[in-house]
Structure formats: structure tokens, C-alpha cells
Amino acid sequence: MNTLTINKDKMLKACKKGHLTATDLADYLVNKGIPFREAHHITGRAVALAESKSVDLSDLSIDELKSIDFVK
Numbered sequence: 001m002n003t004l005t006i007n008k009d010k011m012l013k014a015c016k017k018g019h020l021t022a023t024d025l026a027d028y029l030v031n032k033g034i035p036f037r038e039a040h041h042i043t044g045r046a047v048a049l050a051e052s053k054s055v056d057l058s059d060l061s062i063d064e065l066k067s068i069d070f071v072k
Helices: 008-015 022-031 036-052 062-066
Strands: none
Touching: 022 036
């Protein structure tokens, strides 16, 4: 451990691959009272929005997340 070097930039970049926070978003929605099945669909729409903008899910603004149509 004495020789361990942490590269924070590389760690952040690695965490922004594959929409790592998708599960967190679905869990958040479930904790807000949304059934898991619907939370899963909402999260899928959020991931699709992020991909359409060529950004990671965690880079979407609150307003962009709020713009997702929850009723489909």
C-alpha cells in the first residue's frame, strides 16, 4: 500500500463508462414510491437520452432528467 498511486482522473473516466449510475437512479425512484418495473423503464429512457446526447447518465442535468416522460 505504501507504493499505491491513485489517478483520480482515470478513475472518474472509468466510472463514466456504461452508465454506472443507472442502478442508483432506479433505486432512487423505487425509494420515492415508483414500482420497480416503472422505475426500470424510466431509467431506460434516461439512459437513452444520455446516449442520444453522447454523454454519461451522470452528466444529465436535473432538468433533463425531469423532461423524461414518466408515463409510457
